Amino acid sequence: MTTLLIAEHNSSTLSSATLCALTAAQAIGNDIHVLVVGKNVESVADEAASLAGVAKVLCANADVYEYALAEPMGDLVVHLAANYSHIIAPSNSESKDFMPRVAALLDVGQVSDICAVLSAEQFKRPIYAGNAIATVTALDATKVITVRASSFDKNIKQNDQKCPVETIDFVAESVLSSWQSDDITESTRPDLSSASRIVSGGRGVGSSENFALVEALADKLGAAVGASRAAVDAGFVSNDLQVGQTGKIVAPDLYMAFGISGAIQHLAGMKDSKVIVAVNKDEDAPIFQVADYGLVGDLFAVLPEMTSKL
Structure with a gap:
């Protein structure tokens, strides 16, 4: 049996989520082939070929794959599927688009967001x-499986000798949808999905202007900035900073929550963090139930004091 791991990347390097998904793939116990799909992704395929535990890298390099649309991605994976017992990918916005299509075309069920591997079937x-x-x-x-990356450690081991890289000539035709544009927010801070430290603010921060206090502490810590859904819905920050069930699932070494009550959907996105620090003026806030360190206090006093002492 062989597992096909569909790599997540930015056209230049593999994402940390791919390294976590590789750990999950190794737990299944099969040989592992990594599929790198995109445009001008030869360097990504070369990087994947050096990872320990990878037997072969498949590189599908064509214009139609540049934006990982569901139709061409689905057709490509189904074209390769006969050779594999398991098809897995990190759970992200792209795989949530094309993996259900793969499962439907293969007429099989999908197991989404796995957080542990018990056996090749469970x-x-x-x-x-x-x-x-x-x-x-x-x-x-x-x-057909998607992997919750935050539940697995990154496989950063490398082989001294790279595995073979095979070029896939199959070019899918996309007739149902087409890429229009990207609206990308550039930031000098660490990426929220992979940051080792995150400072988040919630409804209690009060306004977008007050969010500067959260950002100041994050900059001192070299941390990413996150937010609760309530803060995003209120317009304090953009929705790409949302942490939670309907936002980004994170598991940093340190997660600091200011003015976040701890709604279920937010806890689902961050409760696997190694250390959780919560500051809230409500001593009964649910966030304190998952926090390693909790402080009942006014965030407008605590945040500046923390920042000044770092």
């Missing part, structure tokens, strides 16, 4: 916003 995944963990047995001949 996995654990969160349900009810992470309040329960389901054990799922997949009996389909081809298992």
Whole structure:
């Protein structure tokens, strides 16, 4: 049996989520082939070829794959699927688009957001916003799986000798949709999805102007900035900073929450963090139930004092 791991990348380097998904793939116990798809991604394929545990890298390099649209990605993966017992990908906005299409075209079920591998057929995944963990047995001949990257350690080991890189000549035709534009927010801060430290603000911050206090502490710590859904809905920050079930799932070494009450959907996105620090003036706020360190206090006094002492 062989596993096909579909790599997440930015056309120049592999993402940390791919390294986490590789750990999950290794736990399944099969040989692993990594599929790198995109335009001008030869350097990414070369990087993947040096990872420990990878037997082969497949490189599909064509204009139609540049934006990872569901139709061409689905057709490509289905074209390759006959050779694999497991098809896995990190759970992200792109895989949430094309992996269900792969499963539908193969007429199999999909196991989404796995957080543990029990065997080649059995996995654990969160349900009810992470309040329960389901054990799922997949009996389909081809298992289509997405991986919650924050639940697995990164595989950063490398082989002294690179594995073979095979070029895939199959070029899918995309007739149902086309790429129009990207609206990308540039930031000098660490990427929220992969940051080791995150400072987040919630509704209690009060305004977009007050969010400068959160950003100042984040800059002192070299941390990414996050936000609760309430803060995003209120327009304090852009929605790409949202942490939670409907935002980004994170598991940094340090997560600091200011003015965040701890709604279930937010906790689902950050409760796997190694150390959680919460500051809230409400001593009964649910965030304190998952916090390693909690301080009942006024964030407008605490934040400047913390920043000044760093």
